Amino acid sequence: MATINRNSVVWAGMVTLALLVGAVTVFAFSLGKYEKVKVSGGVAMIPAAKLADGKAHFYKFEDGGKEITFFAAKAADGSIKTAFDACDSCYKSKKGYEQQGDKMNCKNCNQKFAINRLGPNATGGCNPGYLPHQLNGDTVTISVNDLKGGARYF
Numbered sequence: 001m002a003t004i005n006r007n008s009v010v011w012a013g014m015v016t017l018a019l020l021v022g023a024v025t026v027f028a029f030s031l032g033k034y035e036k037v038k039v040s041g042g043v044a045m046i047p048a049a050k051l052a053d054g055k056a057h058f059y060k061f062e063d064g065g066k067e068i069t070f071f072a073a074k075a076a077d078g079s080i081k082t083a084f085d086a087c088d089s090c091y092k093s094k095k096g097y098e099q100q101g102d103k104m105n106c107k108n109c110n111q112k113f114a115i116n117r118l119g120p121n122a123t124g125g126c127n128p129g130y131l132p133h134q135l136n137g138d139t140v141t142i143s144v145n146d147l148k149g150g151a152r153y154f
Contacts, residue, residue, distance in 0.1 A: 034060040034069055037142075044147060046072055046140040051080060056099040056115070058085060061147045068147050068154050069096065070131050072140055075116035076102055080140055083118050083128035086153035090126055094154075097128055104128055129153055 037044040037059040050057055056073040069085040083104075085096035090108035097104040103112040111126045123130050129150055133142045 034058045034067075037061050039144060042144045044142040044144060046142075048074075048080065048135060048138050048140050051140070056097075056104065058096075061144070063144075063148055063151060066151055066154055068150055070142075070147070070150070071097065071104070071128075072133070073099070073104075073115050073118075075118075077116055079116070080133065080135055081115055081118040082131045082133040082140065082142060084131050084150040084153055086129055086150070087126045088124055088129065091129075091153040 035058065037046065039045070039061070044059075044061060046057070046059065051072055051074040054074055054076075056071045058069065058071045061068045061070070070082060071085055072080060072082045075081055083097075086094075087106065090106055093108040095107035098107055099105070099115075100112065102116070103114055104118070105112045106126050109126055113122065113127055118128060118130070120130050120132070122128075131142060131150065132146050133140050135141075
């Protein structure tokens with residue numbers, strides 16, 4: 001009888017440990033996607049050097065308890081692209097985008113959008129929601145008002 005109890009305790013311990021490791025892993029990955037953007041004087045700022053790696057970097061801006069998320073990436077032609085991590089079509093799914101090479105992939109409908117084509121002329125449908133920005137020296141700046149304009153997606 002003692003061996004049955006000890007085996008049950010060992011199995012329960014192993015299952016608990018596996019569940020704990022899984023929960024911590026999921027939590028760690030969910031924390032890692034968005035970096036809180038720095039805001040000063042009504043402008044969000046991102047160091048342009050951060051985008052030199054060619055990867056999309058995901059940011060969050062908090063406004064009155066609402067988290068507005070977006071990404072910034074350097075296109076192959078050297079231009080900077082910024083867009084909301086949502087679109088007019090799939091925003092209700094709250095899945096956003098992920099980078100696949102030189103494209104952003106909608107994690108809801110799997111449509112892909114070339115990073116170099118993101119901008120004011122690529123709007124509507126499942127295109128990442130356009131987010132205007134300025135490049136001021138070595139800093140990408142985004143108006144807080146423009147960020148708040150995307151609140152409807154979130």
